[in-house]
Amino acid sequence: MHMSLNKTLIVFAMSCGVLTSGSAWSADYPNKAIRMIVPYSAGGGADNAARIIAKTLGDTLKQPIVIENKPGASGSIGATQVARAPADGYTLLYDASSFSINPVLRKLPYDPLKDFIAVSKVVSSPYLMVVPTNSAYDSVKSYVDAAKASPGKLTFASYGIGSPVHIVGELLKQETGIDIVHVPYKGGAPALVDVMGGVVDTYFANAASAMSYIRGEKLKALATTAAKRSSDLPDVATMTEQGVKMDVSEWNGIFAPAGTPEPVISKLSEAIGTALKDPATIRQLNNLGMQVEGSSPEAFKSFIANELTRWDAVAKKNNIRLD
Incomplete structure (x- = not known):
C-alpha cells in the first residue's frame, strides 16, 4: 500500500514536471x-x-x-x-x-x-469570369447560350489541369450543362494574354491578377463567382444573380x-x-x-x-x- 502510494506520488510529480516544463516552453514561444x-x-x-x-x-x-x-x-x-x-x-x-x-x-x-x-x-x-473587351458576350447568359448553340466550340483557359480555375470552369459546365473546351496554360500570365488576344473565349481570373486589365479596358468582366458583388466592381453581377449557382473564392x-x-x-x-x-x-x-x-x-x-x-x-x- 505504502509502495503503491509512493509510486503514485512519483508519477504525479513527474506529470506535473512535464506539464510545467511544457507550459513554460509554450509561454516562451516564439x-x-x-x-x-x-x-x-x-x-x-x-x-x-x-x-x-x-x-x-x-x-x-x-x-x-x-x-x-x-x-x-x-x-x-x-x-x-x-x-x-x-x-x-x-x-x-x-x-x-x-x-x-x-x-x-x-x-x-x-x-x-x-x-x-x-x-x-x-x-x-473572388474569381472574375473575364472575356476580351471586344467579345460578343456581355453576360454569363450570352456565353452559356452560345455554348449550348455550338457544343464543344467555346473555350476556357486555366493555369493548369487541376488548378482552382480549371475546377471553377468545370463547375460552370456542371451547373449549366454546357460543353466547353478546357485549354490549360503553364501559368496565369500567359492565359490572361491569350484571353485578351481572343485566342481563348474566357478565363476565371482572380481579382488580384485581373483588376488592372479590367480598369485598363483590356478585359471585360461578365461576373464574379463570390456570393456578393465586389466593392471594386459594383456593377459586375454575381454568377448566382445571373442564374448560375456558384459561391467560390x-x-x-x-x-x-x-x-x-x-x-x-x-x-x-x-x-x-x-x-x-x-x-x-x-x-x-x-x-x-x-x-x-x-x-x-x-x-x-x-x-x-x-x-x-x-x-x-x-x-x-x-x-x-x-x-
Missing part, C-alpha cells in the same frame, strides 16, 4: 525566427499576400517571419515539407485553394485534415504541422487575428484585390472539410483525376 513556407513562386498572389501578413505577424509576435518559396505540383511539394517538419510552431504553411483541391485529384504523401492544424483563414478573393490560410502544442496554436491564432486588424495591412491586402478574413482554428478546419467535400464531388462528376 523565441526565434519562424519559417513560413509558401508553396508557390515568388511574386504571385499568395506570395505577395504572405509577405504583407508575415511583416505584421512578425511585429505582433516580436520575432521575424521568414518566407520560403517551395513551388511545385500545385503547392503539394511545399505542403509535404511542412507536414514532415517538427511540430513546434517554427515551420508554418501559407497555402491557398489548391490545398483543398489537390487531395481530390492526386495521391499525396499527407492527409490535409490529419497532418495539419488549420490555424486561420487569412484572405479571400480563392482563399489563403495558415497551417501548422499536426501535433503542434495547443498553446502555440492559440498564440498564433490570436497573433494572426491582431495582425489582420492592422489598418496598413488591410489596405495593402485590399490593394491586391483581397478581402481580409480571419477565423478560429475550429472554423477554418470546418471550412477546409467542406471544401474537400465540395471539390471531391465536382472532380468525380466530371471525371477529373491527375493520377
Whole structure:
C-alpha cells in the first residue's frame, strides 16, 4: 500500500514536471525566427499576400517571419515539407485553394485534415469570369447560350489541369450543362494574354491578377463567382444573380504541422487575428484585390472539410483525376 502510494506520488510529480516544463516552453514561444513556407513562386498572389501578413505577424509576435518559396505540383511539394517538419510552431504553411483541391485529384504523401492544424483563414478573393473587351458576350447568359448553340466550340483557359480555375470552369459546365473546351496554360500570365488576344473565349481570373486589365479596358468582366458583388466592381453581377449557382473564392490560410502544442496554436491564432486588424495591412491586402478574413482554428478546419467535400464531388462528376 505504502509502495503503491509512493509510486503514485512519483508519477504525479513527474506529470506535473512535464506539464510545467511544457507550459513554460509554450509561454516562451516564439523565441526565434519562424519559417513560413509558401508553396508557390515568388511574386504571385499568395506570395505577395504572405509577405504583407508575415511583416505584421512578425511585429505582433516580436520575432521575424521568414518566407520560403517551395513551388511545385500545385503547392503539394511545399505542403509535404511542412507536414514532415517538427511540430513546434517554427515551420508554418501559407497555402491557398489548391490545398483543398489537390487531395481530390492526386495521391499525396499527407492527409490535409490529419497532418495539419488549420490555424486561420487569412484572405479571400473572388474569381472574375473575364472575356476580351471586344467579345460578343456581355453576360454569363450570352456565353452559356452560345455554348449550348455550338457544343464543344467555346473555350476556357486555366493555369493548369487541376488548378482552382480549371475546377471553377468545370463547375460552370456542371451547373449549366454546357460543353466547353478546357485549354490549360503553364501559368496565369500567359492565359490572361491569350484571353485578351481572343485566342481563348474566357478565363476565371482572380481579382488580384485581373483588376488592372479590367480598369485598363483590356478585359471585360461578365461576373464574379463570390456570393456578393465586389466593392471594386459594383456593377459586375454575381454568377448566382445571373442564374448560375456558384459561391467560390480563392482563399489563403495558415497551417501548422499536426501535433503542434495547443498553446502555440492559440498564440498564433490570436497573433494572426491582431495582425489582420492592422489598418496598413488591410489596405495593402485590399490593394491586391483581397478581402481580409480571419477565423478560429475550429472554423477554418470546418471550412477546409467542406471544401474537400465540395471539390471531391465536382472532380468525380466530371471525371477529373491527375493520377
